[in-house]
Amino acid sequence: MSVTVVETIAELRALLAGRSTALVPTMGALHEGHLALVARARSVADTVVVSIFVNPLQFGPTEDLDRYPRTLEADVAKLDAAGVDFVFAPQASEMYPGGAIDTTVTAGQVGTLFEGRTRPGHFDGVLTIVTKLLGIATPEFVLFGQKDAQQVYLVQRMVRDLNIDTEVIVVETVRENNGLALSSRNRYLDEWERRAALSLSTALEAASSASDRGIDAVLAAAQSVFTGEDLVTLDYLAVVDPGTFLPVDDDYRGPARVLIAARVGQTRLIDNQLVHLGG
Ligand code: PAF
Numbered sequence: 001m002s003v004t005v006v007e008t009i010a011e012l013r014a015l016l017a018g019r020s021t022a023l024v025p026t027m028g029a030l031h032e033g034h035l036a037l038v039a040r041a042r043s044v045a046d047t048v049v050v051s052i053f054v055n056p057l058q059f060g061p062t063e064d065l066d067r068y069p070r071t072l073e074a075d076v077a078k079l080d081a082a083g084v085d086f087v088f089a090p091q092a093s094e095m096y097p098g099g100a101i102d103t104t105v106t107a108g109q110v111g112t113l114f115e116g117r118t119r120p121g122h123f124d125g126v127l128t129i130v131t132k133l134l135g136i137a138t139p140e141f142v143l144f145g146q147k148d149a150q151q152v153y154l155v156q157r158m159v160r161d162l163n164i165d166t167e168v169i170v171v172e173t174v175r176e177n178n179g180l181a182l183s184s185r186n187r188y189l190d191e192w193e194r195r196a197a198l199s200l201s202t203a204l205e206a207a208s209s210a211s212d213r214g215i216d217a218v219l220a221a222a223q224s225v226f227t228g229e230d231l232v233t234l235d236y237l238a239v240v241d242p243g244t245f246l247p248v249d250d251d252y253r254g255p256a257r258v259l260i261a262a263r264v265g266q267t268r269l270i271d272n273q274l275v276h277l278g279g
Pocket of ligand 1: 026055130
């Protein structure tokens, strides 16, 4: 095995000193979507570091922190095969000595919408850990998947707002052949739920097909896919301006991102798609 697993901040800093690095932050339970980030990272930097840390700060009290899949050994094997140099896998006590930190990053108004409305504080937790990881690895590049569109928007804005000297690279969502966006949480789905979960990507395709006819048609087309899907409870369906991540007006024309979040059985899934609103 040629990958080196590092558990402490001091050791990682020493190993990365003087290197041009690309960082892929993850919470583990790695799938092909993560490996696409790694492949892109390898194409832009000499040294690739993948962090694996299930960040307690971004989970609400009733969320799946305890049952979130932890598969470190299998993850490290995948990253070794993918040519990753370093895996940073700290304990929570290394990242949050004493159990907590007093200084955190706040995601502002956009952080309270969509995912942030269902998961209050989630994006403050994400931005705080991403800031810590950027401070530790000081990478030239950091890579995120487009599936988490709101996270991508907020990280890009934070890096701009706080003048962090790292370039954010966004990699397209990786999907199964049937359209299902890859997610670590897909492993919670049983056979029937897996089939029902296809309604998210199908709704996005319907939205895209209707985009010439404007926002009402987009929303109606996407919404209609969920009719009769008993295993799926739609959380939100929204169309946002990619520049502000705020909902577009009825007469908006131009690029827009359609967002979907739904509960499939007990599992919450999200997906999104860029469309061009015409009409
Ligand atoms: O997208 C994720 O897996 C997490 O939100 C991240 C960016 C690794 C921060 O914990």
